[in-house]
Structures are given as C-alpha cells and as structure tokens.
Amino acid sequence: MDVQGRSLTPRRLPLGTRPYALLAPGTAWLLLFFVVPMVYLAKMALSQGLFPLFRFDWAWSNFTDSVSAYRTQLVRSLEYAGIATAVALAISYPLAYWIAFRGGRWKNLLLLLVIAPFFVTYLIRTLAWETILSDGGLVVSILRDIHVLGPDGRLLATSAAVIAGITYNFLPFMVLPLYVSLEQIDPRLVEAAGDLYANRVVSFARVTLPLSLPGVFAGVLLTFIPAVGDFINAQLLGTPKQYMIGNVVQSQFLSLRNYPTAAALSFVLMGAILVLVLVFARALGTDRLTAGAAP
Amino acid sequence: MTAIEAAPTPRRGEVAEYDIRLIGLTKRFEDVVAVDGISLDVERGRFFALLGPSGCGKTTTLRMIGGFEEPTAGRIELGGVDVGGLPPYRRDVNTVFQSYALFPHLSIFENVAFGLRRRGVRGDELRRRVGEGLELVGLAGLERRKPRQLSGGQQQRIALARALVNRPRVLLLDEPLGALDLKLRKEMQLELKRIQHEVGITFVHVTHDQEEAMTMADRIVIMNEGRIEQVGTPSELYESPRTSFVAGFLGVSNLLPGTVVGDDRVRLADGTEVHVPREALAGRSGAVQIGVRPEKLRLGGGEVNTLAGVVSESAYIGVSTQYIVDTPAGAVTVYVQNDRRGAEGAAPGDRLTLGWSPDCTFVVDVQEDS
Numbered sequence: 001m002d003v004q005g006r007s008l009t010p011r012r013l014p015l016g017t018r019p020y021a022l023l024a025p026g027t028a029w030l031l032l033f034f035v036v037p038m039v040y041l042a043k044m045a046l047s048q049g050l051f052p053l054f055r056f057d058w059a060w061s062n063f064t065d066s067v068s069a070y071r072t073q074l075v076r077s078l079e080y081a082g083i084a085t086a087v088a089l090a091i092s093y094p095l096a097y098w099i100a101f102r103g104g105r106w107k108n109l110l111l112l113l114v115i116a117p118f119f120v121t122y123l124i125r126t127l128a129w130e131t132i133l134s135d136g137g138l139v140v141s142i143l144r145d146i147h148v149l150g151p152d153g154r155l156l157a158t159s160a161a162v163i164a165g166i167t168y169n170f171l172p173f174m175v176l177p178l179y180v181s182l183e184q185i186d187p188r189l190v191e192a193a194g195d196l197y198a199n200r201v202v203s204f205a206r207v208t209l210p211l212s213l214p215g216v217f218a219g220v221l222l223t224f225i226p227a228v229g230d231f232i233n234a235q236l237l238g239t240p241k242q243y244m245i246g247n248v249v250q251s252q253f254l255s256l257r258n259y260p261t262a263a264a265l266s267f268v269l270m271g272a273i274l275v276l277v278l279v280f281a282r283a284l285g286t287d288r289l290t291a292g293a294a295p
Numbered sequence: 296m297t298a299i300e301a302a303p304t305p306r307r308g309e310v311a312e313y314d315i316r317l318i319g320l321t322k323r324f325e326d327v328v329a330v331d332g333i334s335l336d337v338e339r340g341r342f343f344a345l346l347g348p349s350g351c352g353k354t355t356t357l358r359m360i361g362g363f364e365e366p367t368a369g370r371i372e373l374g375g376v377d378v379g380g381l382p383p384y385r386r387d388v389n390t391v392f393q394s395y396a397l398f399p400h401l402s403i404f405e406n407v408a409f410g411l412r413r414r415g416v417r418g419d420e421l422r423r424r425v426g427e428g429l430e431l432v433g434l435a436g437l438e439r440r441k442p443r444q445l446s447g448g449q450q451q452r453i454a455l456a457r458a459l460v461n462r463p464r465v466l467l468l469d470e471p472l473g474a475l476d477l478k479l480r481k482e483m484q485l486e487l488k489r490i491q492h493e494v495g496i497t498f499v500h501v502t503h504d505q506e507e508a509m510t511m512a513d514r515i516v517i518m519n520e521g522r523i524e525q526v527g528t529p530s531e532l533y534e535s536p537r538t539s540f541v542a543g544f545l546g547v548s549n550l551l552p553g554t555v556v557g558d559d560r561v562r563l564a565d566g567t568e569v570h571v572p573r574e575a576l577a578g579r580s581g582a583v584q585i586g587v588r589p590e591k592l593r594l595g596g597g598e599v600n601t602l603a604g605v606v607s608e609s610a611y612i613g614v615s616t617q618y619i620v621d622t623p624a625g626a627v628t629v630y631v632q633n634d635r636r637g638a639e640g641a642a643p644g645d646r647l648t649l650g651w652s653p654d655c656t657f658v659v660d661v662q663e664d665s
Contacts, residue, residue, distance in 0.1 A: 191363055192396035194383040196410035196457070210400045
C-alpha cells in the first residue's frame, strides 16, 4: 500500500504542512471574498466625497451622522427582526418537537415539507404574500367579515405584514436546527427523568429544553441575523413607514450612490448584531450550549 | 416460596410481604407476543435476576414494572397496590438504565439530586443524602464533574447512586453491566451484591449472562419466549432444572432420552436402566429425558447408575480434564477434577464405564423442537 501510494504521488508534502495545504482553498476563498471586501468597505466607511470620487480621510463622522439620520430604521430593524424571531421560535419549537418525537416514519416527509418553500425563489414567495395580504384578497375580506379588521382595515403596508413576511421566509432556518438538536436527545433521558419522579412538564423544563438549547441558539442566530438586514419584505409588504435599515443601505448604495454612509451603516449593523449575539450566548451560557453535543 | 403456581407459605404466622406481584402479565407489540401471561411474586429485600436469551421478554417485563410500557393484559402490584395506568413518576421504583441515561447537561451532584429535588428535598438534607449516595458507590468528591468526564464504570456507579438515593421500594436494573469490560463487570457484580445487602432494597436485575445471575442473585427467574421457565435459587436451578431449556441455558448438561419404567427408574435408549429420584420423576410416564451435570459423572463404576462408552475426545484444562464419551445412549460430557498430581486419565479410544449417583440425576420433558 505504502509503495503503491508513493508511486502514485511521487512528491508528497512534509507531514507538518499537510493540514495547512488542506486549509489553503478555504483560506484563499475567505481572503478574496470576505477579508478584501471588508477592508474595502471599512475604507469606504471612513471616506468622504461624491460618487465616484471618494477620498479616504478617517471620516469618523460618517458613523455618528448616519446613525443619527437613520436611528428610526435601525431600531425598527432590530424590533421587527426580534419579534419575527420570537414568533418563528414559538411556531417552530412545537413543530420541530412533534417531528422529532412523534414524526415516526413520516419524519423525512415532514422535514421536506418544512423546506419545500425553498424550491421557490425568495422574491416570488414574498410577492405571493403580497397577493395573499392584498386589500381585495381572501384573508382581508374574511377578517373584515368577522370584524377583526375595520371596513377600511388593511393588512398590506402594515408592520404586521412585514413581520409576518419575515417570519414566514426564515421559518425553516429556525425549524431545522431545532429539529436536529431535539432529534439527538436520547429518549432514555426523558424516561430517566420520568423514573426520577419528574412529570411531563418538569421533565421538559429540566431535561428536554436545556438539551435543545444549542438548537435554540443556532435557530435564533440563523433567523435573527438575516432578518435584521432584510429589505425585501419591507419593500414589498410595507411602505417607507415600515422601511428597515436594509432598505436604507440599499438605496444609499444603489440609488443615491452615497457609498460612505451605506458602508458606515453596514458596519453599525454588524456591530449591533455582534453585541446582541454575545449577550444572547452569555445569557444561555456557553457551557449549556455545548453540553448536549457530547454523547 | 417463589414458585409460580405453588401458594406462598407464610412463616410463623406472619404474612409474606411482596414488593412486586405480577399476575398474568402480557405484552403484545402488534402481532408479536413479548411477554406471555407471566405471574411472579418478588419478596421484600430479595435480589432477583430475570435471566434469558435476548428477545425472551425480560426487558419488556422490567419496563412494564417501571411504567414505561403499558401491559396488554394482567396486573402489576407494587407493595400490594395495583399500579396499572400509573405513569413512571408516580411509581415507587427506580431504574438503572442499560445506557445509564445520565443527564449530560447536569453535574454529578445534580444528577444524583434529581429525584430528591422532585420530592422536595432541599438544603442540608439534600446535600447529606447526595453525599451518602456517592459514598455508597465509592465516588464521593466527584460532585462537580459532568457525566462525560467520568469513565464507563464510574458512570455506571453514578446511575446506581442516582436511583438508590431515592430509597425506592424496588430497584430495577436493565443489564447495567453490559457495557463494561469483563474485569470491571466482575468487580461491579460483587459491588452490586454488597450494596444490595447494605441498603436492603429489593433488586430486580435483568441479564442474559447466566454467570452474572448466579453470582449476584438469590433468586433467578429463567425466561424464554415470553414465559417463565423456572424460578428458584441458583443451586435449585442448577441441580434440578425442570425443563430442558433451563438445563441447557444454565451450565452444561448431558440430556439422555429414555422411557419411564417405574416410579424411580428410566430405561435409556440402549436398554440400560438408571435410577432417578422419585420426586424428580414427579409422576411422569412415557418418554422423558434424564440429565446429569458433567462434574457429577465418575470414570469407572462403583455407583448405582452406570453406562459403558468409548472416549472420543479429551482436553486437559488444568483444574479439570474434559472428556467426551460416546455411549449407546448418546454422547456425554464428563469433567474430571485434577485433584491429585499426575492423575492417570483416560485417552481417546479407551473403553470405560461411567458412574453417577441417582441423587445427581434430574428429569425433564422431551424437547418438542429439537
């Protein structure tokens, strides 16, 4: 085998460098498509001038100016994304729980149904919601008939519509990690809790829930982070009154060509997300996030 | 006293106390009958072993007692109370699971304290009892560790402590030693026995390892195909098995077909008549099998029962020599103790006579499916 192996690969890398060789493609990818753009973006965030002549001159005021100009949209983004994430969690946890513990032989089919929306483009799905929620649509007329909505009440162009759209679009990102972490729980642990006098509620609170926290953590991040930066839902299901920071960044970049403000806002958003994620991880406890992973 | 059909005989007027009574217990999974109408009385403070090959229904029986499976038919009484329909958390039993099922996210202290906390034990009392539990299994001082930081043997002991600190009426053990290596398993067998003596709680231990059952239990229940074959002390089961399954499952035995010709005599296939204890025959007539354990056979006559044969194989094991002797009544395995230096043995091809005492003979029914 050894002799054969050598004849096939005449020039072998020294043993110590092989791990680095394996890392090389990934490193190159990250450098090219993450580090370089980030450096460019950072430079842009500290530049001044008009398109296309931007000058780098440590313009820290870009940050303070853009934040004070667009504080409303920034706060609204965090608010919408936070509510959408909470609603998605509330819908997904029972769903993932049911599939993991009661799904039986239908498990795979049910999971397929969860990700089925992905077979349709994000934009098309959101446009479909626009139709569903439109003033002449079935949902609105039913809600008007049962007097949940007033005679002139609408769904489209409200905060609720935008939040509902975000929730719907990112739901699978919440369900899948939750399912994985719940599915990994050894049913014997739940039996053991029952054996040790824990009823169903206590057994869930003390065993199932803590062991599924890694899934909750992953699901919340995967939903919240893209939701904060989303602009499609606000654009299609809302009005400028519902615009989020993503809409601002998009228009600053593409319409107004004000690259420095757009770049500064992007960094502010990144910073805000990073801080929130760290606080969240701290609150759940890193120890608990890894406890369920080991067999 | 543990017999299935015989009525229990209370001693000195006191009523025998049963921690567990199973009455006609049956469990069907779709069209498979896992447990087929078994009845069993488990006296307080005993170490019972449910022994049988895999798929014999022993684990299902244990899970029904624990409340993890609902019986299809029959009753389970714990301490004289019917527990039918009660969920596991309302039953006064605790289980040591095969895979230990320690909570990976909790410390050893919290694992052991889990049941006590559910019952409202707090503060000093909680710390004291958890400490006692860990001491009982020899693992005091590991309170802050997580289960994954412990070895398999240590996890096993924690699982035991976690169950025992609750002082249940009955401790159920579901092949708890199966995952340990041989040396550790032997150690834990003696340890479990010591702990059982110390705490005096009734243990019901499921195993497929006959040696393990013999070492630990003071009552063995042999199960096969969902039924109880025989219940008794290890020596009762070994010396007088009642069925060919028990004779074959527990140790090695020589079974020879024959016909009953008197109330204490059986004629073997070659015409030899042998004496058997009257009570072993128990009124049987017609075709039976007689059994003799290999170590009960002697090379040479001088006994009431004799059988002539030719040695076909011999193997020197050290402590004993094992022979296979072909006789007209069937092939027979013989163990001869090497209790003297250079003892003269027999060689393959030697013609000799085997002898044994009628006391050492048992009788079982002819196996239907062989």
